[in-house]
Amino acid sequence: MKRSLAKLFGRGGFVGKILEPQANTYRYNNHIYTRFLYVSSRNPNGLASNLSLNNSLSRLQQSPWTLFAGQRRNMFIQTQSTPNPLSLMFYPGKPVMEVGSSDFPNARSAMNAPLAKALYGIDGVTRVFFGADFVTVTKSEAASWDFLKPEIFAAIMDFYSSGEPLFLDSAAAAAKDTAIHDDDTETVAMIKELLETRIRPSVQDDGGDIEYIGFDPDSGIVKLRMQGACSGCPSSSVTLKSGIENMLMHYVPEVKAVEQEFDDEDEDAEATVKTE
Structure with missing residues (x-):
């Protein structure tokens, strides 16, 4: 018997009732992912995605409910639009920067940051930015969010599942440019x-x-x-x-x-x- 699912999620409390999920599958880094999409009533332009890593193709033939209930690793990733139509904010539901922020204007600047480096490995990504609890990704004008989002979701989930540090060299983390020094006027x-x-x-x-x-x-x-x-x-x-x-x-x-x-x-x- 199919059971109805009412689940609350999102930042800051009630977001909305989750309707029956639609499962989409795709391949990334030789793994098969299942993506469940939900539209938030609190942020109708936002998107929350539940990513489930499945190593067996046979599991893809099961009901989406079975996949949802049986997954061992999952996370809700919510997106939010910005005034810049080429940029989207991705909220992994976990802390990103402990202090300050960090900007990666090109792939070269991301060599010390595994997540930023992985995001730059996605064709069409032109800039990456880390905030306290979000990652902002900027794309080229020719790229489509419909194609980029699944790969960005997967890259973020891969990073948080790996246990890697945000920066390989902690000294390269965010600089406090607005810190007041003794020699400041x-x-x-x-x-x-x-x-x-x-x-x-x-x-x-x-x-x-x-x-x-x-x-x-x-x-x-x-x-x-x-x-x-x-x-x-x-x-x-x-x-x-x-x-x-x-x-x-x-x-x-x-x-x-x-x-x-x-x-x-x-x-x-x-x-x-x-x-x-």
Whole structure:
């Protein structure tokens, strides 16, 4: 007799009632995976996925209910859209960064991070970002989320099942760019405090982060670098000027302007847009 399943899941409490799951199977790294998809009533644009590793093809012929009940390793991965249409946030339901955040603008920068390296191994992934409890993945314009999502889900589950550290070299983990140092001037300390307490949380909610580069006391210019979903986002310049610049200028009179500093990948993207 088929039993109905009502299960609550998601971040922060009740999300919705899970309806009968639809099982999809695919191969990744020579393993067979079964994917159960559920739409959350709390976040209708979000997606929670339950990934089950099955080493036997015969199990794929069983009922989805049997696979769901019999799996030994599973995790719910919820996705959330961002203001950047090319970026998605993936919530593995487990902590990602213990402190701060980490941005991987290219595959070379991901060599010390097994999960980021695995994600860059997926064709179409152009940027990876780690937040406190999420991973933001940015894709190329030509790539389709329909094809990328299953591989990203599998890569995240493989990582958490492996027991590998997030960074092979712990010294390369997130740098606290907004940490206040003894040699910081009062102005710099105020800028860092505002970035850390008022600005950074809002930016992280959108799947990105902001890195403090420096402050020029002569020109009054604060230089920042956008990371994750905020890097290359069409609305990032508006956020920088209308939001961040206005707030810093309001609370810190010494600040006259805020400028965005680009890494090599961002500069290439900007040049491409301008020449098209």
